Amino acid sequence: AVGWLPVGLAPAVMVMAAALLFLAFPKQKQKLASVTGALLAGLVVWALPPLLAEFGEPVLAFSLFPPPLVLLANLLALVALVLLLPAPGRPLHLFWLTWPILAWGLATASGAWLAFGVVLLALTAPAKGRAAFASLGVAAALAGGGDGATRNAILARTESTLARWGEVRSVARALVGSLPEGRLSELAAAAPGRRLVLLGELAAFAKVEEVLPGTALVLEDPEGKPVATWGEAGMLGEAGDQELASRKLAAGFRLRLLAPPPPHDVLAALAASGVGVPVAAFDRGGSPMSRGAPFRPLPPAVVGEALARERWWGSAIVGNRSVPTYLRAYGDWVLAVPWMRPALPDFFLLVVALGLWAFAPLFLWQVRGRLALWWRERASFAGRLRALAVTSAFLPLFLLANVLPGQWIREREQVRLEVARALGTAMAEGPRGELLGTLVRDLGVTVAVYRPSLLAVTSRPDAALTGGVPMLPPPEAYIRTVRRWREPVVQVNGTVSVFLPVRRENQNLVVAVLGLTEVVGSRFSPGEWFFATGLAVAFLALWAAETLARGLAAPMERLVEAARRLGRGEQATLAPQEFRNDEFGTLAQAFTAMAAEVQARQEELQRQRDLLERVLENLSAAVLVVEGDAVVLANAAAKKLGAEAGLPHLVASFGPTLSETLSRAQAGTPASARLFPRGQADAVWNLTAVPLSGESRRVCLVLEDLSEVARAERLASLTELARIVAHEVKNPLTPIRLWVEELQAALAKGPEDVVEVARLAVEEILQQVARLKEVSQGFSNLVALEQWEAVPVDLSHLAAEVVEEYRGLARR
Template identity: 45%
Template sequence: MFESGRPLGAVLAGVEVPQQGARTVLGVWAGRAAVAAAHFEGRKQGLAPGPVPAMGFEVRPVRPVPWSAPGLAVLVTCLVLVAGGPAWAVVAVAAAAVVVVPLLGWLPIGWWLVGAVAACALAVNRLPRGWAWRSFVAAGIGVTAWALAGIFDRLHIVGLPQSLLWPGTMRWALVAAFAVLFRNAARGRGAVPWPLALASWLPLAAGVARADPVLLGVGAAAVILVGLPGRGLWLPALVAAGLVAGGGDAARRTGLVATTEATLARLENVQAPARALLASLPERALARMVRLDPGERLVVLGRLAAWVGLREALPGASLDLTDPSGEPAGSWGDATIGTEERPRELASRALGSGWQVAVLAPPSPQDLLAGLRAAGVAAPVAVFDRSGAPTSRGATFRPLSPSVVGRALGAGRGWLRVGVGEREFRAYFHARRDAVLVVPWVRPPVAEAGLMVAALTLWGLFPATLWERRRRWLALWAQRRTFGGRMRVLSVAAAVLPVLLLGQLLPQQWDRQQGKARLEFARAVSQLLATERWQEGNSWLVRELGGAVAVYRSGKLVSSTRPDLAALGQIPWMPPPEAYVRSIRGWQEPVVVSSGDETGVFAPMRGGEPVVVGVVGLRLQALGRSPSPGEWFVITGILAMLVALGMAERLGQRLGRPLRRLVAAAHRLERGEPVAGLDTRGDEDVEALGRAFSTMAHEVQRREEELRRGR
């Protein structure tokens, strides 16, 4: 609870109470847990600015946590009850868990898709083996692949993993379930010419590369019919990983278009929502706010902006307070830079004693860019005028030719190629008046996307292959001291050892290069801030790289371009100690601070008083996160090990089969049985050994025959 911006304390916080009528089973609640929450004057639970004459409490159920003690106890109880029972009971409990557990909120609702795919895999395994049934199953899988983008978008499933080392439990289970489904659906396939089987993969590869749902559906159906051999899980897992990655990309493209269009439609008419928001502000809270000191006033202003939902209703707008003399007294939102045009006033409300509160929007075209970024579009955005010059936010765009801009203005909306930094992307454009708004569809490069698909394939392949080939793994372990086993070890060591050595050296070199690049960028920013055109530099940093500028004097924050971020703690109130020490000593070497995807540059300035100018929130990786060298080497090392195992298996069979024939022939010779027609075809050395053994066996048998005749 706060009064005039000052915290008074918590009345009640997170006290768990059982619901009415709850009973205990095995020491845990049979009913769902609940918490007591405060509500103000009948409003929804949340922040309420201004004085409140009445405050009550309500008991609300909370989402259960499956890995808590109550959740685990209930799960173990169900497993104990069905263990050892009939098969139908186990199936019923599994089906109920798939439906009920996501419905209760214990797991993400995307697990419904995993359960449905696993159930289809079990059902397909029991279908008759025939061309008609296989065609029916292939058509169903094709329709599912075509609708996968919409399913992912509705269930909030991300196709490509953020990390190659672990794709996530749900994504891993989904790829494994799809792999088993595809393997079961392809069983019973007759002989197919290899050119036809190879050609059936082309639509699927094109669908994954273009993220086209139609090509994904056609390719999945074609691969099921003629492209998969019906045994093994390598190729089915590759198809599953490609579908998940392609479906995730298509879902991201659909979401990008939907978010862009919805935000533009919301920004078409902003005056009426702005007036409604200002009218909903409580008069008493506004009257008390103007009597506070500047720091408390900013906090209350931000609390009011959050209470009326300014960010959701008017993305990119700000709530500004003006004193009686017309000077700004506080701003919550994306403040403008002094060198830019004045912001547009959407609505205003007069307060007592000459104060005024208003909802402002950045000038055109910055209002479109700020609105899209505030609406959740993570990709960089840009607006091109008729000449092709860009005004961007989040990254630096290359200009477009006037002919391309003219065609875009004529088409209204669609897709085009745009250059962002050193790369080119397909981008969705929307013509608006005399400008073209462009939102790139950021995708990883081909090599990185291929590595991600390979990682998904390995993770989806691992559990089923480990279980289905358990006897083969035991046989390989038993053969570890044979010639073939030693060949496997030697091949794996020869393939993995260089990868391990490079994995120890190159990541360190990569880290040094990254640190050097960040330092060079920080020096460029520091020189830009130290020049007389620092206001223009601020505008470039804030608009194109998404940063915020903060000025520290004598170790304290005195001003910033985003006071709201400073109040929220996203801009530090003190500079890094090393930057402050350098400002005292007159050393102008900048300090770089990285946190996640954001980078901060703190540049000491020359002068009598120690001053540090910081630029925080710079997104240097706005075009997507690239896998680290460690992830590259882990995945490539595993792939190299698997390839080496396959080659060693082939080589061991090629060398071991003639040797095993020689051993069998030696045993027959020992028992006095005739040795004839020994087949030792293979390498020259093995063939020479086989011929020598055959000659020796023939001579031994001839001499034994002569000895028997002499007796």
């Protein structure tokens, strides 16, 4: 650790510090910052996996939730560095070259190609989607780099172990000779139950497993019988172990450092050195001797080529899987150390999961404001589309998550049971030493035999002491042994342990095969698969829903805006190039045609309205539209009457007749009336009230000023009256004139005629004067109409008088 900081986190801290320094670059040096930062990111991608492997930190994640802290911290630091670099102003075509380069780097586990891909990604990734591209690209680069670092570590450990094993005897003698005499004396004098403990302490003190992995310390009594063993030697009585060094102890005891027979010694050393993969040795005929997993035979030609090249990368079949394998000539043997790369689905899941771990916090930070918007838009079209997309993506995944893990577990349990049954068949005749030795060496397991329910013997007594081998078998295995039921018991705790009920020489035994490693199947659990897949599907669904929502909402928003402009009476034409050739394009064309027609109609209506307004404004009559007590429309003449002040003002001016007429029209009946404004003696107005069609109870009122018309009518009446008066006056004057002329004529004739004429003339003149008086009285009554009284007239008498007048005139 560097102070309080774990050493594996130091690169992440330095990368973050460098990323923050790039933010301080002046704007005129942005290109320099971009190139420098991209080269730094590539250098870190190239150097980080081997550095983490050197520090003993995991370079590949075997658990995705959560991944190793050191790997996650360095991943986030690299992604932050790429994001803080200036993005190119415009997308570069070289950006799409990044992914073939990264894919090639992943396929070959080449740190150089992966670093080049990250440099190109940092220089060319566009601003839009940069976080997703950076997260996925850096995750792929680190995963590929970790894969390559694993390969390099396998090579390094293989070569270092073989180099050390070439001088194994000298190293073993030096190691045994360096053991303290006091500890050896204590070991020889210890009680039998104490010897294994002291032997283990002595092995730990000498670091036997580190210096000479795969060897064992064996303590023998004076008769040469092993009394304590620490390590993998003496495989349950199998002969052939080679002595690397020995030392005599007090009381005739002897301490021996043993190794398995060749080539098992090298295989044991490789397995114990920490290569972490199964290993095998092939003879010239291609027959394998494996450790950790079964290998299939190699063709003799491949073995010959490997012996000729000494170091060569080929392929071997481990279990049922063909994997790249480091083939190393070792004497007459070819050692095979496979590069157990993650399967393609596992590798894909690893890259996606690491990318999600890097992208998720960035995504949440970027959409922190949009999340609230999405929540507010949950009832909108875009919000429902997002919900539909996420639900549609999650529903099948949820259904599969409830079915497939159980099926996966059942199938894996079935495979384990079949393996256990195969081992049980092999053990049917009892635990033979050579068979147990083969299991220990070829499968790299620990074998223990329980008789009947206590540990009797094991290939790793030291493991029994440290708890690696249980002292008692599972109760179920013991019960099955007693009942002679040969079905094995399988337990899983990281590795697979198989407990086989067997019977030998009338004894019930339980043979345990501990530490079986599953070399087939996915390295990740179904939960990790579905969690990573579900999270990826959620992001993809949100991205797809957002893209689809924007693609659908944008044309709809343009249509809505055009409709609003159309509603305001503005130009609402939509450009065809703004829409794709789809349903929205068809809708846009139909809307444009409709808008053109509506606008044409609006223009026509506007022209008609302008004409109507000009007509109304030029009308002398007051025109107004009333709804309830409110005046909603009034022309200039109505405004002069005070229509803007409201209907009560008009009622106050024209009297209650206006209100009564309006009420009849509001009831649905057209009405008219004459109005006589208060305070204007000669003013006469004609009111016409017409109800307007529609649900609203609006009434159109037309007020016409008839004062001039009435005045003209009065003048005409006066003219007619004058004519009638002249006629009525003229009629009595004619008889009067005639009688006066008769008197003049009588005076000319003589006095004797004057008397008779005067008598008749006076009577007649008096009658005509009385008639004039009646005419005068009649016209006086016409002025005061209220004083007229109807009087019956005797038409016969009136006719007799007229006849009599004209008869007298006829006689003269």
